[in-house]
Amino acid sequence: LDIVEGRTENDCKQLIEQALTSEQRAQVTAVALDMWQAYANAVSQALPKADIVHDRFHLSQHLNDAVDSVRRAENKALNKIGDNRLKGSRYCWLANEENIDKKRAEQFDVLKTSDLKVARAWAIKEMFRGFWDYRYAGWAKRHFDRWYAWAIRSRLTPIKKKAKMIKNHLPNILTYFKHRISNAVAEGLNSKIQTIKANARGYRSFAGFRNS
Incomplete structure (x- = not known):
């Protein structure tokens, strides 16, 4: 749905809030993520009704x-x-x-x-x-x-x-x-994103990368 540049707690919270409306966030029941504590903290704040499901593949x-x-x-x-x-x-x-x-x-x-x-x-x-x-x-x-x-x-x-x-x-x-969910779909999308990044030989700015 969207990407942000960093991996901090605030970056993750920003991603959730800019990718989903408040109505959509209220309907989220579970989020699959790795065990990075910053992500778990952000999800707990931005999606308080959602269960955290640590990804089995990680x-x-x-x-x-x-x-x-x-x-x-x-x-x-x-x-x-x-x-x-x-x-x-x-x-x-x-x-x-x-x-x-x-x-x-x-x-x-x-x-x-x-x-x-x-x-x-x-x-x-x-x-x-x-x-x-x-x-x-x-x-x-x-x-x-x-x-x-x-x-x-x-x-x-x-x-x-x-x-x-x-x-x-x-x-x-x-x-x-x-919930029986994992990060499999997200990892597949990430692989495609990395391919795009490699084919472009890198980007001069994060904004250019995001717009691609």
Whole structure:
């Protein structure tokens, strides 16, 4: 509907108020967004009747980042002793398992069932995917509690940090089961916007970019 230049709380509030009339804002029941606190604050002020729904794809990205941190550290340690098992395996740890081609899948089967730290991190990430399969928030919360207990006991610092972050935002994650919305459409539009920006080789001013 519109864009603004910054990412601050005031910028987000300005975007909402210039893109939607007061009547439209009164009808908004839910907003999907990432866990950037400035956005949540702006939505709470400008759309007080709306539930905040933290985007499931951003959560997946956070867990992927944690798995990749574990992989990088372990790969560095293994390389020092001449063990190159993790070489070229990054894609497998981060992709959805069903999207891995047959050749890679055969190699990955060995890695994911090994005693590697990244194998444990990956298994924890995969367990969290099941959170989204529930129909009701109560059952999803029970799944989360089991997952969180495992993540905290994992002795994997990147995983523990992300688990604590997710727990802190859990109330606005469980709202997904009420509204079933995500940022998928917005991310698709953003991709097109970035393509336009790249094709134009940049803009001299934000106003010119916005008018395009």
